[in-house]
Amino acid sequence: xxxxxxxxxTLSKGGLDRAYVIAxxxxxLNYDVEILGxxxxxxxxxxxxxxxxxxxxxxxxxxxxxxxxxKQLLDKxxxxxxxxxxxxxxxxxxxxxxxxxxxKPVILDIDDWELSWHGGDQWQYRPSLKQFYRDLFKPNGQxxxxxHPQYLKWMEPLVTRANAVTVxxxxxxxxxxxxxxxxxxxxxxFDPQRYDPQTSRERYGLDGYRILMFPGAPRPHKxxxxxxxxxxxxxxxxxxxxxxxxxxxxxxxxxxxxxxGRWIIQLPRSPVEAMPEIVAAAHVVIVPQRNTLTAQAQFxxxxxxxxxxxxxxxxxxxxxxxxxxxxAGYLVDPGSPEQIAQILPVIFDDLERANQKGQEARKRCIxxxxxxxxxxxxxxxxxPLLLS
Numbered sequence: 001x002x003x004x005x006x007x008x009x010t011l012s013k014g015g016l017d018r019a020y021v022i023a024x025x026x027x028x029l030n031y032d033v034e035i036l037g038x039x040x041x042x043x044x045x046x047x048x049x050x051x052x053x054x055x056x057x058x059x060x061x062x063x064x065x066x067x068x069x070x071k072q073l074l075d076k077x078x079x080x081x082x083x084x085x086x087x088x089x090x091x092x093x094x095x096x097x098x099x100x101x102x103x104k105p106v107i108l109d110i111d112d113w114e115l116s117w118h119g120g121d122q123w124q125y126r127p128s129l130k131q132f133y134r135d136l137f138k139p140n141g142q143x144x145x146x147x148h149p150q151y152l153k154w155m156e157p158l159v160t161r162a163n164a165v166t167v168x169x170x171x172x173x174x175x176x177x178x179x180x181x182x183x184x185x186x187x188x189x190f191d192p193q194r195y196d197p198q199t200s201r202e203r204y205g206l207d208g209y210r211i212l213m214f215p216g217a218p219r220p221h222k223x224x225x226x227x228x229x230x231x232x233x234x235x236x237x238x239x240x241x242x243x244x245x246x247x248x249x250x251x252x253x254x255x256x257x258x259x260x261g262r263w264i265i266q267l268p269r270s271p272v273e274a275m276p277e278i279v280a281a282a283h284v285v286i287v288p289q290r291n292t293l294t295a296q297a298q299f300x301x302x303x304x305x306x307x308x309x310x311x312x313x314x315x316x317x318x319x320x321x322x323x324x325x326x327x328a329g330y331l332v333d334p335g336s337p338e339q340i341a342q343i344l345p346v347i348f349d350d351l352e353r354a355n356q357k358g359q360e361a362r363k364r365c366i367x368x369x370x371x372x373x374x375x376x377x378x379x380x381x382x383x384p385l386l387l388s
Contacts, residue, residue, distance in 0.1 A: 003032040003077025009146075010092040011035075011057050012043035017301055018111045018168070019085045019237055020272065021184055025374035029382075038069065038090055041347045042293040048271035050186075060090070062144040072099055081385055083107045084162075087114055087155050087176075089146050096161060105385040108162035109181070110172050115156070116293035119147040119210075125150040163388075166380050168299040169320050179381055182324075183299045184374035187366050189273065191306035195280035204267060206281050209240040210348060212314075213282035215275060217245040218253055223288030223297045223316065228260040229337035234344065241286070244278055245269040279309045284347055284354070285357060287315040295319060298340055308367035312347055312354035314340070324369065328361035330354075 004026050023033045030324035035053065038060030039045065049055045057071040060066065068316035069185055073094055082104050095106045113122060135143040142148055156176075159165060165178030173180055196328060201207045201226075208334040212231075218224040225242055241296060242265045247253045270278060279285065285306025289295040296319040303324060306313045313329035315321050322331060347354045367373070 001030045001032055002080035003034065003078060003209075004081050004083055004247045005077045006033065006035045006083045006085060006093055006236070007073075007091040008035060008037035009086045009088040010043070011039045011055065012050050013038045013046060015086040015091065015111065016045075016047065017098075018048075018183065019107065020050060020053065021186075021301075021371065021374070022083065022085065022109060022181075022378075024050060024186060025184060025371045025378055027052070028371060028375045029379060034079065035074060038066075038073065039193065046269060047319070051271050054066065056119045063135055063146065066146060070094060070097070075335065077104075077106065080350070081105050081107060081180075081382070083109065084113065084114075084355075086379065087127060087152070087159065087233075089151050089254065092155060092158070092162070092324055099206070102264075104387065105163040106161075107164045107166065107381065107385070108159060108178075109166045110159075110176055110236075111168045111183070111299065112296035113175065113293065115149060115381075118152075120293050123149055123153070126368065128129070128351075138346070165378075165387055166381060169297055170323075171297045171319060179377065181374060181377050181381075182369050183301050183304060184369055184371040185304040185308040185365060187308050187362075187372075190276045190305065192280065192310045192362070195277050195309075197280050197282075200277050200281035200339040202373060204278060204281055206240070206242065206265065207235040208267075210237065211240060211242055211281055211283045211346065212286045212344075213279065213284070213306075214245045214286055214288075215279050215282075215302050217247045218256060220246065220252065221290050222300075223295075223334065224256065226262055226288050226290070226335060226337045227286055227340055228256065230340035230344065231263040232260070233337065233341040239263070240265050242267060242282070244275070265323060276309060281303050282306070282311050283351070284344075284360045285309070285311040285313050285364045287313065287321070288340065289316050289318040291318050304365055304369050306358075307361040307369065310355070310358040312344060312358045313361055314349075321359045324378045325361065326364055328357050328364050330357070344347075 035055045039057035040060035082095040084092040135141045166181040167178045316334040
């Protein structure tokens with residue numbers, strides 16, 4: 001079978017989750033898969049890769065030092081097909097360079113609208129001459145960083161140069177085209193029959209609480225603050241919001257702890273294979289996305305964590321979430337702590353019905369949002385490239 005080289009723009013978050021799930025889908029098709037990417041100073045590979053998945057890093061940095069490291073990464077790419085995750089210079093840009101020198105087919109996967117973090121199409125770079133000099137030549141000049149929005153903006157017109165494009169939301173498909181490839185879940189690993197919820201609660205120090213779980217690290221657009229405001233309104237002593245991992249980007253999680261620490265239990269970072277046991281401890285998985293450009297463009301991976309584990313899901317009407325969840329969960333308006341406070345008692349007053357919805361969510365996940373479903377789609381994407 002051919003080898004597939006998956007390029008992640010960084011090996012510390014920033015697309016690595018998506019790279020892993022694409023790799024797992026390709027492995028089920030018996031492709032030889034490797035993941036490569038930059039590891040920038042101070043970072044470590046996070047999250048840890050699933051078993052049997054080869055990950056290789058090259059030191060990252062800022063320009064112009066990064067140019068030398070690009071050569072190292074190009075030399076390590078051995079795939080017959082290059083699969084670049086994210087529309088960034090450090091993934092798709094590298095893939096196009098490799099194709100230029102070695103004529104390897106390139107697939108681009110877009111799982112986020114990178115410019116949405118900077119205001120979208122309204123963002124413009126119009127520095128004064130003095131500011132441009134600082135940005136380009138000062139030790140911490142902004143143009144020395146590969147994620148500067150000007151570079152991201154320059155990448156967008158290059159989408160048409162990919163041999164194939166995959167996207168994971170309708171928003172991204174409307175903007176960039178491509179084949180819809182949802183964020184699948186390994187539903188054999190994430191199988192609720194393999195875990196006892198009470199045992200998980202005891203193991204992770206959650207016994208005695210009714211657990212709302214956000215199985216990841218919070219960021220402002222993910223709406224965790226709305227849940228905490230709702231918990232303040234309810235003031236129910238045994239309710240807790242469990243966060244899994246700390247933020248690899250900033251100290252946002254610590255700010256939440258300082259303000260609402262009485263309602264939060266924070267578990268440490270955990271490898272992918274440990275997540276099913278952790279999610280098993282939840283009474284409700286909560287994915288409270290806010291209605292921002294960033295959230296509209298994303299397929300929340302944490303949604304399928306809960307669906308695969310047959311948990312009651314509480315989420316918001318943002319982007320593709322209503323379609324992903326269907327009738328197999330509970331939806332509220334984004335940015336509405338009041339509605340969250342109203343629906344939580346409804347869920348816990350009839351937990352049997354909520355758990356039935358969880359079972360429906362798992363069936364939906366297996367049918368539409370599993371690694372097996374991704375593999376079927378990827379077969380159609382790969383075959384023309386292998387025959388060309």
